[in-house]
Amino acid sequence: MSQDSVKIHRGLVGVYFDRTKTTYINGKEGILEYCGYNIHDLAENSTFEETAYLLLNGKLPNQSELDQFNTDLINSRSISPKIIDIIRSIKDAHPMDVLRTSVSALSTFDEEAADKSYEATMRKGIRLTSQVPTIVMAHNAIRNDKEPIQPSKSLSHAANFLYMLDGQTPSESAAKLMDKDFIVHADHGSNASAFAARVCAGTQADLHSAITTGISVLSGPSHGGAAENVMKMVKDVGSPDKAKDYVTNLLKSKKRVMGFGHRVYKSQDPRAGHLREGVEKLSHEKGEPEWYEILVAVMDAMKPYQRRGINVNVDFFAGVIYHLLGIPTDLFVPIFAVGRIPGWTIQVLEQYEHNILLRPLLEYTGEHQQEYIPIEERK
Numbered sequence: 001m002s003q004d005s006v007k008i009h010r011g012l013v014g015v016y017f018d019r020t021k022t023t024y025i026n027g028k029e030g031i032l033e034y035c036g037y038n039i040h041d042l043a044e045n046s047t048f049e050e051t052a053y054l055l056l057n058g059k060l061p062n063q064s065e066l067d068q069f070n071t072d073l074i075n076s077r078s079i080s081p082k083i084i085d086i087i088r089s090i091k092d093a094h095p096m097d098v099l100r101t102s103v104s105a106l107s108t109f110d111e112e113a114a115d116k117s118y119e120a121t122m123r124k125g126i127r128l129t130s131q132v133p134t135i136v137m138a139h140n141a142i143r144n145d146k147e148p149i150q151p152s153k154s155l156s157h158a159a160n161f162l163y164m165l166d167g168q169t170p171s172e173s174a175a176k177l178m179d180k181d182f183i184v185h186a187d188h189g190s191n192a193s194a195f196a197a198r199v200c201a202g203t204q205a206d207l208h209s210a211i212t213t214g215i216s217v218l219s220g221p222s223h224g225g226a227a228e229n230v231m232k233m234v235k236d237v238g239s240p241d242k243a244k245d246y247v248t249n250l251l252k253s254k255k256r257v258m259g260f261g262h263r264v265y266k267s268q269d270p271r272a273g274h275l276r277e278g279v280e281k282l283s284h285e286k287g288e289p290e291w292y293e294i295l296v297a298v299m300d301a302m303k304p305y306q307r308r309g310i311n312v313n314v315d316f317f318a319g320v321i322y323h324l325l326g327i328p329t330d331l332f333v334p335i336f337a338v339g340r341i342p343g344w345t346i347q348v349l350e351q352y353e354h355n356i357l358l359r360p361l362l363e364y365t366g367e368h369q370q371e372y373i374p375i376e377e378r379k
Contacts, residue, residue, distance in 0.1 A: 107208035125345030187343025226315035243297030259316030
């Protein structure tokens, strides 16, 4: 094939490599749907458990189905003491490194680890959905020289996550906001981590391997680190009256304003608004309204750039929410993973269903027919 006939799609932008019935994204109009249900309806009316069931099964559950699903999730929250021992041995590592290592280790204690049947993969996905938050919070306790708080047998998925942070039952509003955060992060099409999980599954690797791959890719700052960077930015701004100058100086230096713009959405990120209301309310509840006021001031400073398609994304509000909930900054990316396990699981199941090895090409631009020179004759 001649060089002129090769068309390179760097970053695979605009390339469709398969079909899905799970998540629909219209970046131009700012639409996100899970299995045909608009994210606005799910964020306001559903729960993470119900949304996870929807993603994994392609339909909303009836009450008995949801009750059984909740029971399965709750019964899967505990992790082996041997995993706790592994966490203790690497407690000083970054939380994403600990999570990646622990999820990989979980496979060695899962009797169905190598079973790639639909039923077994679904069961493993449910277990991982419940075990990942336990791992994240167990490590947070251990690195602070505390014993891990055992997961609750009664609280919701989101409330249990916050409970394991400090042993205190969270307020209804805090739990609801965390729940909403998990819902809007549950899946997002073929982003970098989901695509990587599919590439892994395409080799017929097991679910634990694919999820470990997804976590590894999510750890990269260009994918999962935006919420953490937003919080750092907000702290740097310091007060609302300094936001305009801060933004102006960043842009003059040709640096990014964190929490703005998206690879897919060219209009408003449909997930962002649901967290904005929550952060406003929570900041006043916690007696720290300045965090929300700084966010508003930054948004005002960025208004002239909206016509270029640069709008706030979901991470813009998420970081401040986590901060107000008392969650350490380096746990912001692991939280992303906590909410994303059902999405990664269904992506893997879809890949298994119509599997083909994902093997794109690279155009070679190097030299040809070079003469091999013995090492003693090389300059």
